[in-house]
Amino acid sequence: MTVQISRRGFLIGSAAGSTALLVGLGSNGVLAAAGEAKLAAALNPFVRIDASGVVTVILKHFEMGQGTSTGLTTLVAEELDADWEKVDTEFAPSDGSRYANLMFGLQGTGGSTATANSYMQYREAGAVARDLLVRAAAQTWGVDPDSITIERSILTSGPHFGHFGEFVELASTLEVSSDPVVKTPDQFRLIGNQRLHRKDNSNKTDGTAVFAMDIKLPGMIYAAIARSPKFGGSVISFDDRDAKQVGGFIAAQVLPNKAGVVAFAKNTWSAFQARDALSVEWDFANAESRSTFEIVSAQKALLDHPQFDVNHDISLSSVASTIASAPRKIEAEFTFPFLAHAPLEPLNCTIAPTKSGVIMYDGCQFPGLSHPTVAAILDLDPSQVEIKTLYAGGSFGRRANPMSDYNAEAAMAFAVSGRKLPVKLVWSREDDLRGGHYRSQTAHRATIALGAEGNITAWDHRIVTKSIMKGTAFEPVLVREGIDSTSVEGIAEGLYDIPNHAVGLSDFETAVPVLWWRSVGHTHTGFVMETLLDMVASETRQDPIEMRLAMLDPKGTNQARMISAINLVRMMSGWEEGDKRGFACHYSFNTCVAVVADVSVNGKDVHVNKLYMAVDCGVAVNPDIIRAQMEGGAGFALAAIYRGEITLTDGEVDQFNFPDYELLRNGEMPEIEVGIVSSNAAPSGVGEPGVPPTGPAVANAIFAQTGTRILNLPMTKAGFNFV
Amino acid sequence: MACSLAKVLPCETRIPSSDWDCQTERAEQMKYQLKINGEIRSVDVEPGTPLLWVLRDELGLTGTKFGCGVAYCGACTVHIDGYPSRSCQTFIEDAVDSEITTIEGATDRVAKAVQAAWREKDVVQCGWCQSGQVMSAIGLLTENPKPSDEEIKEYMYGNACRCVTYLRINEAVKLASRKLEA
Ligand code: FES
Ligand code: FES
Numbered sequence: 001m002t003v004q005i006s007r008r009g010f011l012i013g014s015a016a017g018s019t020a021l022l023v024g025l026g027s028n029g030v031l032a033a034a035g036e037a038k039l040a041a042a043l044n045p046f047v048r049i050d051a052s053g054v055v056t057v058i059l060k061h062f063e064m065g066q067g068t069s070t071g072l073t074t075l076v077a078e079e080l081d082a083d084w085e086k087v088d089t090e091f092a093p094s095d096g097s098r099y100a101n102l103m104f105g106l107q108g109t110g111g112s113t114a115t116a117n118s119y120m121q122y123r124e125a126g127a128v129a130r131d132l133l134v135r136a137a138a139q140t141w142g143v144d145p146d147s148i149t150i151e152r153s154i155l156t157s158g159p160h161f162g163h164f165g166e167f168v169e170l171a172s173t174l175e176v177s178s179d180p181v182v183k184t185p186d187q188f189r190l191i192g193n194q195r196l197h198r199k200d201n202s203n204k205t206d207g208t209a210v211f212a213m214d215i216k217l218p219g220m221i222y223a224a225i226a227r228s229p230k231f232g233g234s235v236i237s238f239d240d241r242d243a244k245q246v247g248g249f250i251a252a253q254v255l256p257n258k259a260g261v262v263a264f265a266k267n268t269w270s271a272f273q274a275r276d277a278l279s280v281e282w283d284f285a286n287a288e289s290r291s292t293f294e295i296v297s298a299q300k301a302l303l304d305h306p307q308f309d310v311n312h313d314i315s316l317s318s319v320a321s322t323i324a325s326a327p328r329k330i331e332a333e334f335t336f337p338f339l340a341h342a343p344l345e346p347l348n349c350t351i352a353p354t355k356s357g358v359i360m361y362d363g364c365q366f367p368g369l370s371h372p373t374v375a376a377i378l379d380l381d382p383s384q385v386e387i388k389t390l391y392a393g394g395s396f397g398r399r400a401n402p403m404s405d406y407n408a409e410a411a412m413a414f415a416v417s418g419r420k421l422p423v424k425l426v427w428s429r430e431d432d433l434r435g436g437h438y439r440s441q442t443a444h445r446a447t448i449a450l451g452a453e454g455n456i457t458a459w460d461h462r463i464v465t466k467s468i469m470k471g472t473a474f475e476p477v478l479v480r481e482g483i484d485s486t487s488v489e490g491i492a493e494g495l496y497d498i499p500n501h502a503v504g505l506s507d508f509e510t511a512v513p514v515l516w517w518r519s520v521g522h523t524h525t526g527f528v529m530e531t532l533l534d535m536v537a538s539e540t541r542q543d544p545i546e547m548r549l550a551m552l553d554p555k556g557t558n559q560a561r562m563i564s565a566i567n568l569v570r571m572m573s574g575w576e577e578g579d580k581r582g583f584a585c586h587y588s589f590n591t592c593v594a595v596v597a598d599v600s601v602n603g604k605d606v607h608v609n610k611l612y613m614a615v616d617c618g619v620a621v622n623p624d625i626i627r628a629q630m631e632g633g634a635g636f637a638l639a640a641i642y643r644g645e646i647t648l649t650d651g652e653v654d655q656f657n658f659p660d661y662e663l664l665r666n667g668e669m670p671e672i673e674v675g676i677v678s679s680n681a682a683p684s685g686v687g688e689p690g691v692p693p694t695g696p697a698v699a700n701a702i703f704a705q706t707g708t709r710i711l712n713l714p715m716t717k718a719g720f721n722f723v
Numbered sequence: 724m725a726c727s728l729a730k731v732l733p734c735e736t737r738i739p740s741s742d743w744d745c746q747t748e749r750a751e752q753m754k755y756q757l758k759i760n761g762e763i764r765s766v767d768v769e770p771g772t773p774l775l776w777v778l779r780d781e782l783g784l785t786g787t788k789f790g791c792g793v794a795y796c797g798a799c800t801v802h803i804d805g806y807p808s809r810s811c812q813t814f815i816e817d818a819v820d821s822e823i824t825t826i827e828g829a830t831d832r833v834a835k836a837v838q839a840a841w842r843e844k845d846v847v848q849c850g851w852c853q854s855g856q857v858m859s860a861i862g863l864l865t866e867n868p869k870p871s872d873e874e875i876k877e878y879m880y881g882n883a884c885r886c887v888t889y890l891r892i893n894e895a896v897k898l899a900s901r902k903l904e905a
Contacts, residue, residue: 063849065847065848065886197842200847203850205838205841205847205857206829207787209850210785211785214785247769267772267776267780268779269780272792343849343885344798345788345790345851391850392849393849394886396885628848631888631891635887635889663884665880665889666879667879
């Protein structure tokens with residue numbers, strides 16, 4: 001994907017007596033500046049500098065822990081040479097015309113794109129502001145603008161000095177110059193700075209950070225929803241006799257789409273109690289009623305007859321004869337369970353009436369989808385819906401979904417409540433784990449033909465999974481000729497040179513809703529690809545790292561990046577010929593990550609001692625956040641591969657709460673060493689790419705120690721305990 | 724007792740065409756007095772309400788977080804008589820005679836050292852678990868100012884972090900311990 005950056009050169013008016021300088025996109029999509037008085041209607045800015053000199057960066061991306069509030073702020077502060085301690089952040093309102101993600105064309109966060117798509121836009125906004133301030137100071141002092149330098153928000157020229165705030169009034173009346181220049185990498189002070197602290201680390205350690213669930217409004221009522229115990233069921237009728245015994249219960253009502261019954265109460269606890277006390281009669285005619293073992297066999301059966309040939313030039317049938325006549329073959333079948341995202345702040349959303357419509361309070365990951373959804377449900381014009389984005393207590397993909405499911409529920413609850421009072425919808429942990437929108441249960445089968453020299457001569461790969469994108473707003477972009485690219489990414493478009501690589505895909509149909517889960521299709525394709533290559537290496541007695549290097553063409557840009565990451569991790573880990581550790585690498589979200597896993601195995605007890613991770617994500621805007629995302633991504637993967645699974649019995653989810661969907665715990669985290677490949681290329685994602693290679697690196701290490709291949713996840717299925 | 728619906732949601736403002744019934748046969752609300760962060764606070768809630776929801780919904784002390792409701796994640800950790808406790812499984816009637824400290828009231832020397840260490844190590848990601856982590860770490864260092872690596876892991880085991888910030892949590896606990904020693 002390429003990022004289109006609008007050019008600047010346009011000024012939206014100015015106002016006498018301005019108290020702030022604002023820089024953002026004008027109505028024509030180009031960067032513009034203005035004084036505050038004019039601004040409200042004309043411009044939703046990226047940067048605001050007030051008369052006291054405080055710089056506020058307006059974040060078009062939400063903060064779920066990935067560090068974007070620090071990252072975008074770094075970009076603006078860098079160009080301004082602002083004092084890091086005097087830079088604040090604020091979440092942007094919902095305004096797709098100003099705050100669209102340049103990779104989606106909609107306002108929203110996902111796909112590890114936040115820094116990548118904002119990199120030039122936020123730097124240019126900072127550069128525009130800097131240029132205006134410098135010219136304002138030059139005019140005030142009667143000096144050459146080139147003589148002015150900036151250190152920590154203080155402009156200086158000879159004997160003159162002054163802080164940003166002193167020049168905002170004049171600056172906001174100047175014309176935006178046609179081409180303010182951004183810094184070159186050698187001028188960076190904040191980008192790449194190892195010692196810059198997160199912008200959200202004070203308020204998140206003293207309890208003052210405001211998350212969506214922390215909202216309380218006058219007269220607010222609380223809502224909890226009884227949803228169908230089987231996915232796809234709908235309400236026939238309900239009885240609230242027992243709910244009426246619950247103190248604080250107000251009333252219950254069927255949702256207009258019949259997907260559930262909402263209980264209203266005067267606090268969250270009463271809402272949960274009342275909801276649990278409802279008895280609901282469900283229609284399961286269209287519901288998923290199978291158990292996990294039946295879904296596994298249905299998926300395996302579909303592997304026999306792929307619906308689509310993914311590679312146009314190499315079909316499954318075209319490689320069949322090479323495979324049939326191969327002297328040696330590797331065959332393997334893999335299964336992956338449903339997985340819940342389980343962000344630690346359970347989903348919640350508050351909708352309150354305003355004079356002209358409603359305001360929604362949410363840790364809103366995708367205003368571009370939630371906004372029209374809520375407007376449509378409430379039969380309002382989008383201009384009547386305002387979104388207030390607050391901190392999100394994790395997401396891992398869950399808060400962004402094409403149906404805006406929990407925003408839609410909140411809107412329906414608000415509608416049936418009579419629209420007079422603020423309604424806060426809260427999910428319990430049970431609602432979350434049993435509520436669907438999982439990483440899809442998935443099966444893979446591969447048959448790899450090896451030639452006499454041990455070289456790969458053909459590869460028949462088949463995948464069965466439920467499409468995430470079909471039937472959503474993303475279908476036109478991400479589904480081509482029936483093939484959902486997120487079902488096959490990481491297998492079909494990998495970096496390796498693989499001769500006669502044929503890929504088949506079948507869509508699995510189920511009423512269980514599926515969703516992108518931290519690294520999307522790569523959650524399973526990375527595991528499969530890197531396990532299979534390890535199988536080839538061990539079968540053909542090659543070093544797993546050397547073998548992969550030989551499959552990467554250094555002339556390819558991303559292949560060359562991956563080679564750098566591999567070489568770095570090899571050096572960091574001191575990898576040797578015949579090493580008994582595990583190696584895996586994976587390219588996702590335009591980032592390359594290579595991992596070496598050091599594990600000890602004692603019988604069936606596995607202990608992961610250490611992970612070495614090397615990453616090439618282009619220029620490292622905040623190196624410490626990159627390290628944190630690698631650590632977090634690895635830990636997130638470990639929880640899943642060790643023991644993560646959502647299973648069904650007769651369509652009903654077996655898990656209820658954390659006791660049966662165990663997160664990774666303190667003490668289970670291996671030591672992690674992260675290396676970052678130095679680069680001046682545009683930055684790419686870091687939130688997700690640490691996940692895919694971690695699992696297979698550990699699985700390959702277990703194989704190196706035990707000779708046991710792990711093909712069915714979670715690994716507890718193979719009898720391993722993680723100690 | 725009177726239907727609190729009248730206060731919360733006047734009948735005429737409710738759903739059009741609704742047949743909602745205003746009268747529910749509810750349990751008595753009770754008045755409780757709590758000692759929180761050195762202040763006496765009174766609340767009217769149903770008996771059996773977990774302290775977590777009293778703090779969050781009634782008293783506006785939203786620094787204490789809800790993660791599971793079953794004492795399994797630690798997001799709701801507060802100090803009760805000086806010991807880290809899960810407020811989601813502490814019922815209001817059991818809290819009345821105790822001194823309760825929430826993250827908002829964690830201001831002693833140990834708390835300051837822990838919070839400073841958390842910031843220096845940039846521990847937080849999403850932050851939802853972190854009030855609980857900080858409250859547990861304060862409890863640990865108050866009881867044991869120089870914990871070993873194993874003691875830290877064991878003590879902090881009950882505080883889950885979905886963003887997996889454990890390596891930094893443990894580093895920050897050790898840093899706070901050094902700060903307290905100095
Ligand atoms: S909310 Fe109390 S332990 Fe999870
Ligand atoms: S920082 Fe997100 S759950 Fe711990």
